[in-house]
Amino acid sequence: MNIIISFKDKGHQHGGVLAFPPEVALAIINRLEEAGVEVLGIDGFKIGPDWIQPFMEHSIDFEYAEKNWDRARKFLEEKKDQGLVFEIVARGE
Secondary structure: OOOOHHHHHHOEEEOOEEEEOHHHHHHHHHHHHHHOOOEEEEEEEEEOOOOEEEEEEEEEEOOOOOOOHHHHHHHHHHHOOOOOEEEEEEOOO
């Protein structure tokens, strides 16, 4: 089962991007950790009724890091009050 897709009803689909509010993104990170699935990156976006805007300064790449769930949670906690939604990229997802 794809963990991220299992949260789809709590996210925002815009084109090929499935992004989640911070509290849902944190829940996804927790489930990924329980399953031993590593986070490869998190991308932050602002969304409107018919647009989505990525923000590289609100994104992080963990591609070469291992067991990075704590770092992912810390990143999301730091960004949670900035009106962003987040796309989570995980190994094998």
